[in-house]
Amino acid sequence: MAKYNVHAGHNSIVPGAGKYLDEVEEDRKVKNEVISLLKSAGNTVYDCTDDKGKTQGANLANIVAKCNAHSVDLDISIHLNAGGGTGVEVYYYTGSSVGQTKAAAVSAAISEALGIRNRGAKATTGLYVLSNTKAAAILVECCFVDNKTDQAAWNVTKCAQAIVKGVTGKTVSAPSKPSESTSKPTAKPAIKKRLGNVDACYAVYAGGKWWPEVKNKLDWAGKADGVPCRYLGIRVTKGSIKGRVYTKKSGWLPWITFTSKYNTKDLVNGVLGDGSDILAVQLYYITPSGYAYKKAYYRVSVLGNNNFYSAQIDDETGSGMDGYAGDKKNAVDKLQAWIE
Numbered sequence: 632m633a634k635y636n637v638h639a640g641h642n643s644i645v646p647g648a649g650k651y652l653d654e655v656e657e658d659r660k661v662k663n664e665v666i667s668l669l670k671s672a673g674n675t676v677y678d679c680t681d682d683k684g685k686t687q688g689a690n691l692a693n694i695v696a697k698c699n700a701h702s703v704d705l706d707i708s709i710h711l712n713a714g715g716g717t718g719v720e721v722y723y724y725t726g727s728s729v730g731q732t733k734a735a736a737v738s739a740a741i742s743e744a745l746g747i748r749n750r751g752a753k754a755t756t757g758l759y760v761l762s763n764t765k766a767a768a769i770l771v772e773c774c775f776v777d778n779k780t781d782q783a784a785w786n787v788t789k790c791a792q793a794i795v796k797g798v799t800g801k802t803v804s805a806p807s808k809p810s811e812s813t814s815k816p817t818a819k820p821a822i823k824k825r826l827g828n829v830d831a832c833y834a835v836y837a838g839g840k841w842w843p844e845v846k847n848k849l850d851w852a853g854k855a856d857g858v859p860c861r862y863l864g865i866r867v868t869k870g871s872i873k874g875r876v877y878t879k880k881s882g883w884l885p886w887i888t889f890t891s892k893y894n895t896k897d898l899v900n901g902v903l904g905d906g907s908d909i910l911a912v913q914l915y916y917i918t919p920s921g922y923a924y925k926k927a928y929y930r931v932s933v934l935g936n937n938n939f940y941s942a943q944i945d946d947e948t949g950s951g952m953d954g955y956a957g958d959k960k961n962a963v964d965k966l967q968a969w970i971e
């Protein structure tokens with residue numbers, strides 16, 4: 632029989648994502664079922680979940696310390712995703728063949744069990760837990776907390792069984808005692824706490840320099856009408872914000888998620904943009920789990936028109952909204968963003 636470390640991501644002090652599902656609540660339910668299924672199949676399992684870390688960094692360091700205290704065949708990290716996608720994806724450390732095999736098997740098994748999109752195994756060197764654990768490791772993003780299709784398909788027991796099937800290659804039956812989570816997979820979340828005021832702070836690079844940071848709707852970011860914005864840095868005082876820009880040179884660039892800071896010294900990962908004119912912007916606010924959710928509101932004006940286009944809300948479409956700000960043809964010269 633094999634040995635496993637299993638943990639659920641984040642904790643109630645430094646919560647993960649939330650919207651229709653709460654990451655910290657759901658990842659712990661999945662973690663508990665995975666552990667009991669692996670144990671009942673005769674494996675040795677250690678729970679490496681951390682409920683004490685007071686910062687994101689402390690939480691990650693505590694998890695890794697617990698993982699590395701045991702010699703195991705595989706570390707299994709359980710998370711739920713956010714940011715406006717759908718389906719399951721599983722990360723492994725670039726170059727780990729065990730990681731790749733297990734990640735692909737778990738992703739396929741969850742996709743089949745829940746009937747959601749299989750985004751597949753993804754190699755990365757950028758996830759702390761994967762880079763710092765000694766054993767082969769996978770990080771499972773079971774589904775998206777902010778996607779209604781995923782929420783409707785969500786089932787803790789099926790997901791846990793699929794993870795165990797993917798990892799061990801064996802189909803496991805449900806525990807004899809009916810689990811609470813099976814009987815109410817789409818139970819209404821508990822009443823959410825109010826998050827209170829969240830500030831969006833942002834700055835743009837235009838006309839050859841970075842302009843001072845502005846906040847919410849108090850001002851707008853930019854140099855002046857007629858001067859294209861070429862980079863954008865944005866941060867929020869609680870939770871995180873995901874953004875991407877459509878540029879003249881590259882079209883849509885990859886999404887980048889920012890918490891309390893951006894970095895104008897890192898033009899690749901620290902801010903949005905590639906140095907060419909920004910022609911559209913998309914922002915998406917990720918509410919900390921356990922709180923009533925809030926959204927990113929944002930609007931731009933473009934070259935040749937001094938007025939702001941109508942505001943966008945996250946990636947929502949309909950009621951005159953495109954799901955992004957800008958027209959993908961004319962450079963953005965002024966931007967405003969706020970969280971409500």
Ligand SMILES: [Zn+2]
Nearest residue numbers: 640647710711
């Ligand atoms: Zn997470």
